[in-house]
Amino acid sequence: MKDRIRYTIPNSVTALSLLLGLGSVVISQLGSLELAAWMIVWCGLLDTLDGVVARMLRATSSFGAEFDSMADLVAFGVAPSVLVVQAGLALGGIEYGSGQFWVLLVAAGSFTLSGAMRLARFNLASDQPRTGWFTGVPITAAGGGLLSSLVLVLIRHSDLADVLPLALYLPVLLFVLAILMISRVRFPKATIRKNQFINAFQFINIALIFYCGITRSFPEYLFGIGVFLLVAGIIAGRIVKDEPEEATA
Numbered sequence: 001m002k003d004r005i006r007y008t009i010p011n012s013v014t015a016l017s018l019l020l021g022l023g024s025v026v027i028s029q030l031g032s033l034e035l036a037a038w039m040i041v042w043c044g045l046l047d048t049l050d051g052v053v054a055r056m057l058r059a060t061s062s063f064g065a066e067f068d069s070m071a072d073l074v075a076f077g078v079a080p081s082v083l084v085v086q087a088g089l090a091l092g093g094i095e096y097g098s099g100q101f102w103v104l105l106v107a108a109g110s111f112t113l114s115g116a117m118r119l120a121r122f123n124l125a126s127d128q129p130r131t132g133w134f135t136g137v138p139i140t141a142a143g144g145g146l147l148s149s150l151v152l153v154l155i156r157h158s159d160l161a162d163v164l165p166l167a168l169y170l171p172v173l174l175f176v177l178a179i180l181m182i183s184r185v186r187f188p189k190a191t192i193r194k195n196q197f198i199n200a201f202q203f204i205n206i207a208l209i210f211y212c213g214i215t216r217s218f219p220e221y222l223f224g225i226g227v228f229l230l231v232a233g234i235i236a237g238r239i240v241k242d243e244p245e246e247a248t249a
Contacts, residue, residue: 007057007061007063007064009053009057010050010051010053010054010057010064011050011063011064011067013046013049013050013053014046014047014050014064014067014068014071015067015071016046017043017046017047017050017071017072017075018070018071018074018075020039020040020042020043020046020075021039021040021043021071021074021075021076021078021079022074022079023039024036024037024039024040024043024075024079024082024083025078025079025082027039028079028082028083028086029082029086031086031090033083033086033087033090033091033151033155034152034155036079036083036086037083037148037149037151037152037155037219038148038152038213038216039079040075040076040079040080040083040143040144040147040148041144041148041149041152041212041213041222042213043071043075043076043079043144044075044076044140044144044145044148044209044213045209045210045213045214047068047071047072047075047076047140047144048206050068051068065123066123069119069122069123072115072119072139072140073112073115073116073119073139075143075144076115076139076140076142076143076144077111077112077115077116077119077139077143078112079143080111080142080143080144080147080148081108081109081111081112081143081174082108083147083148083151084104084108084111084147084151084170084174085104085105085108087151087154087166087170088100088101088104088166088167088170089101091151091154091155091158091161091166092161092166092167092170093166093167094166094167100167103171104167104170104171104174106171107170107171107172107174107175107178108174110174110175110178111142111143111174111175111177111178111181113178114177114178114179114181114182115139115142115143115178115181117181117182118136118138118139118181118182119139121135121136121182132188132189132191132193133186133187133188133189133237134186134187134188134189135184135185135186135187136180136181136182136183136184136185136187137177137180137181137183137185137187137230137233137234138181138187139181141187141226141229141230141233142177142180142181143177145222145226145229145230146173146177146223146226146227146230147173147174147177148222149219149222149223149226150173150223152219152222152223153219153220153223154166156219156220180230180234185234185237186236186237186238186240187233187234187237188233188236188237188240190202190206205225208221208225209222209225
């Protein structure tokens with residue numbers, strides 16, 4: 001009985017993340033893009049939390065890993081894609097049925113498909129030794145970190161959304177992130193490392209992200225740190241060559 005409860009706790013956190021991702025899809029379709037975007041951010045917080053809880057309770061399992069992948073696909077693959085399409089219609093001046101709309105829709109489909117392929121690659125490689133590196137940009141960073149915070153920034157700064165050619169930028173961003181997710185780019189994990197400065201930076205950054213998500217404030221920070229980590233992570237993957245690669249979510 002105790003073991004069942006122990007494994008149920010992290011799986012319940014994962015289930016909540018999946019349901020929030022589904023809720024984001026519904027809410028964005030109803031036109032509340034800001035709430036839908038924050039729901040994706042909350043999914044990112046829960047994704048971090050379920051891993052911590054599973055390790056603390058020693059409740060990691062094959063079922064939990066598979067379930068987490070399914071939740072990630074909904075929360076960070078499907079939900080951000082729908083959100084960006086709705087943002088293109090509401091903020092980017094894209095008309096439904098136009099050529100720009102179909103390009104954006106294809107880009108959103110490519111993003112979701114690439115996320116699914118990346119998660120499938122993780123499942124096939126889950127028996128390989130763990131390292132401190134991802135292969136490809138994680139779907140949590142692409143969908144949960146960048147796309148949701150970008151939409152929040154555009155909503156908070158409508159003047160910026162008015163002057164940017166979002167009909168071009170949004171599909172290009174989706175295509176670029178899709179390519180990065182299925183690429184062989186080495187990308188660092190948020191894990192304990194030998195460098196104490198990096199460890200302190202990671203801890204402070206995670207704490208600030210939780211604060212922004214819980215209080216629904218400073219989406220500019222979320223987007224800025226997302227861009228910084230994306231660029232810095234790719235550069236680090238090119239420079240540091242002393243660890244083997246691992247395909248993971």
